Amino acid sequence: MVDFGWNAEQSARYEHLLTRLRQVCKDSHTEHPLGGRRRHWRCLGELGVLGSCVPAEHGGQGLGALDTARVFEAAGRGCRHTGLVFGASAHLFACTMPIAEFGGPGLRAGFLPRLCSGEAIAGNAMTETEAGSDVSRLATSARRAPGGWVLNGKKSFVSNGPVADVLLAYATTDPRAGYLGQTAFVVDAGSPGVRLGPTMAKMGLDDCVACAVHFEDCFVPDERVLGEPGQGGPIFQRSMEWERACLFAGYLGLADRLLDRVKEHARARRQYGAPISRLQAVSHRIADMATQVESARLLLYRACWQLDRGEPADLAIAMSKLAVSEGVLHSALDAVRLFGARGYLSEDGIEAALRDTVPAVIFSGTSDIQRQLIARELHL
Known part of the structure; x- marks a missing residue:
């Protein structure tokens, strides 16, 4: 049986993170990005984001892949600084989790508590x-x-x-x-x-x-x-399982944030005596954005679900990474078009979202590499 619902604890965690990160990350960018954002970084540690899937005995929350993805989904939606969410993802999935899963007792004790709390950056x-x-x-x-x-x-x-x-x-x-x-x-x-x-x-x-x-x-x-x-090769591939599945949940959150923004804009912006949401070209573009993000979300949840069950997940992860990265890039470009001239200006943050989505189709394996992995899993 497939259960598409979240229990009360999961829903409360998502809403708490969303609310807190909207409060913490509401200011604009600084000239010295992460160097000037240690406060934000430590806040991610205090909220449990930086140690989501690290065992509790080492300072983490001990969450599985699906719950961890939901954490980063909230972070991507609630924090307007996508680079901060990406940096936290790289820190956790590419660095902290390999230490948690493959490090000796001394390494785990010496590094994991500081990495989970935000005291240290990896x-x-x-x-x-x-x-x-x-x-x-x-x-x-x-x-x-x-x-x-x-x-x-x-x-x-x-x-x-x-x-x-x-x-x-x-x-x-x-x-x-x-x-x-x-x-x-x-x-x-x-x-x-x-x-x-x-x-x-x-x-x-x-x-x-x-x-x-x-x-x-x-x-x-x-x-x-x-x-x-x-063992470096297998260790790196294991970290990529975490990264390609859970890191891109942050981009799902960004896609949700963009969808929220364009719906609000389409209802408020008036042309020809009516909200532009009444224009079929506008409403259909937004409908495609919503369909795209929901389709990618289901693929990502499936990949995380398979990881949690210990099942082979290479195909699901590659499909998920491809769908999320290409989908959010397309959604960001659509958001710029829907906002028109305002989308091209820095003030509303829409053009920044577009710039932040471009690297999603490159890092953690390019889209072409994901297609190659999918083809291999299909025995082509």
């Missing part, structure tokens, strides 16, 4: 200039040294990098082993041999700062290895 150091979708060809290397490993290489794009306290870095430890030759390391951002590049100027997601990270003879002790040497 950045995922995986992407390289020649290794985006193909993560089996990392140029960053780690060689054995007494008591640990020495990292060398450059990561080309690290979200949260300029303000990160801890980095989850992937490096090649056995070039002959391909996918099984990568290892994941937990590195203090202030360690000798870690050098941060300048903060990147980006199209959108302004509240999630990013930079390149250089590792230059950076020593990492053995106890900072996640899992075992050579």
Whole structure:
């Protein structure tokens, strides 16, 4: 039996988060995005967002994938700073959860409480200039040294990098082993041999700062290895399951927020002596937006439901990621059209939403990569 309802606890959690985040995130953007938003970041920790799916004994809420998605759905709808929600998602799904699931007792005790509370910020150091979708060809290397490993290489794009306290870095430890030759390391951002590049100027997601990270003879002790040497590939793919499913719930929330805005605008804006909502071209565009977001929502919920049941979810996750990212980009463009000249101006935040949605079709595997994954799961 399929139950499409939320119980009282789940509904109350969603409404509480929505209300609080609307209050906390009502101000406009600042010139120094996350650096000026530590208060917002700590608030996400206090509300439980940063540790949603981390076990309670380590400072999290211990929620499953579906409930975690609902948390980020509320965050995406209630917080107008999409970059902040994205940064929190990258922090939790790409960094904190790998430590929770694959770290030793010392790593979990030393990092998880601070990461869940918002005291510490994490950045995922995986992407390289020649290794985006193909993560089996990392140029960053780690060689054995007494008591640990020495990292060398450059990561080309690290979200949260300029303000990160801890980095989850992937490096090649056995070039002959391909996918099984990568290892994941937990590195203090202030360690000798870690050098941060300048903060990147980006199209959108302004509240999630990013930079390149250089590792230059950076020593990492053995106890900072996640899992075992050579397990970096599977660890990263597991983090992508969390990210592709739950991170994009934040974009569902953004799509809901856009839908709320365009409905309000269409009822209030008058042309030819009547609200523009009476114009079929307008009402049909909004109807398509609503249908698109609900279709994507069902795919995302199904993917999370399968994750919670321990079922293979590769097909559902790829379909969900594709539907949400492409759908929200289309909805944001429609919102600009519906707002007209106001949609092009910064004041209403509609153009910012469009800029924030563009990278959704690129990160966590491009839309073309998702189509390739879907085709593979269909045995094509």
